[in-house]
Amino acid sequence: MNFDKLINAIDKYIEKADENLKDQLEQDGFIEPEETVEYINYLEEATAAILFSETDFFMRRFRASNSVNNFLENELEKVIAEDVTDKAISNLYISEYGKSCRNLANKYTQKIDTDISVCNLTLKTQKHNVKWAKQLGSMMKETNYKAIRGILKQGAKKGLSIQEISKLIQDSGIRNEFWRAKRVALTETLRMHNIASYESCLQSPSVREKTWNHSGAGADSRDNHVGLSGKKVEVDKPFTLYGKDGGVYSPMFPMDPSLPASESINCHCFLGKVIDYDLAALPPEEKQYMQWVEKGEYDKINDDLDIRKSYLKITMKEPYITKDLQDIIKNTDGELVGLENRLKTRKSVMDKIDRNVQKAFNRGGYTTRKVEFNKLNDIIRYTTVSDEKNFVQNFNKTRALLEEKGYNINRITNTWRDGQSYKGINCTLKNTDTVFELQFHTPKSYKVKQQTHSDYEILREKQGTREELKKIREKMVEKTNKIPNPKGVENIK
Ligand SMILES: [Zn+2]
Secondary structure, eight states, X not given: OOHHHHHHHHXXXXXXXXXXXXXXXXXXXXXXXXXXXXXXXXXXXXXHHHHHHHHHHHHHHHHTSSOHHHIIIIIHHHHHHHOOHHHHHHHHHHHHHHHXXXXXXXXXXXXXXXXXXXXXXOHHHHHHHHHHHHHHHHHHHHHHHHHHHHHHHHHHHHTOOHHXXXXXXXXXXXXXXXXXXXXXXXXXXXXXXXHHHHHHHHHOTTEEEEEEEOOSOSSOOOHHHHHHTTOEEETTSOOOEEOTTSOEEOOSSTTOTTSOGGGXXXXXXXXXXXXXXXXXXSOHHHHHHHIIIIIXXXXXXXXXXXXXXXXXXXXXXXHHHHHHHHHHHHTSSOEEEOGGGSBOOHHHXXXXXXXXHHHHHHTTOOOOHHHHHHHOOOSBEEEEEOOTTTHXXXXXXXXXXXXXXXXXXXXXXXOOSTTOSOOOEEEEEEETTEEEEEEEEOHHHHHHHHHTHHHHHHHHTTOSOHHHHHHHHHHHHHHHTTSOOOTTGGGOO
């Protein structure tokens, strides 16, 4: 069969299947069926790309071997250990679960109550998602190598050559990668919908009970799921599901990752919500308060109020500190530059906190917005510039004048060495209870700092592959290496 023809046939099949799937999702009660089908296709492609590169990786190693038996006995386990597909799959799904569940939870919530929006998933849900995405990666790698090991053993028994076995693996592969990717993408997307619907139950003050819905339209018609259909349970209590395998399960919602694959693959059941209309009629502020205080795991409203108050306090101190800094720098050979940027806006502070909270979750850690706010030491920040010749002398003079006025230097970060991506001295200063930052630059290092600022952000947020980030860093170092180092700067500590 000609390859283009084959691709065409696959496309036709998927097209047709998409149309059916859209109707089916609509009947099953899923939101935005058309976008969901598009999303499944996107996820399928991203997943298939990883699976193809896994096959590629394996094939290269297998073909480089000198015999099938030697490969099976001595090399296969090493190859499996070096294969990073599990991590690639986990990373993809950690990020997709994060974005998608939040987005869908907001839509499911707005559908029942426009006064309530979901901007963050509860901590419990985020943690469960990360845990599940990691498990999914390992499971997929395991399944793949189980199949490969099977083909290898069979081939070895029949005395087939490396070429012949490669062909067997690849022939099974062309159908397999797409088929596996499709199945995973579909299952995981429907799972995301269910997680989002559950999250919407947790965060909607007017939802006190949930239901297990089996519409009968989907491909799945497991008797035990049909039996549960319409069952009402309090939001924070599990359903009881008698599994086909004899086990008794306690899922919080259909396709709960705690269920075995046999109870969730190709399950089109969906979590419904029971709305208490008395509660839905409460004033919006009352409901928003309930959303976080009563149902959320931490008190976001109070957290945010505290952060706002602290930020306000800092902005009130800023003019006094600025005046002191101006007076001090006037008495040195330095100059204050970029003074218009001395105060980080509240929006950029909030964005940074959210990013840090998200990063901690992605690593499986725990933090709160208040903790992250208290870690920030550059909400107020200044930059002073002096030429190379007077740099060290100026630094020492500035430091003495600061101390005279009652400012303590809490920390000095001196990165003024060749090979660094940033050259400058950053000091964290404290005046009674206000912390701020003061940077010391030469005109040249200040110019490079501004030129490389966007690269610096890309590095900080790790927006790229390891290879790309390495290149960006090298490019930055190339620029900073050209900045002359002020004499004696290495003594500043
Ligand atoms: Zn089901």
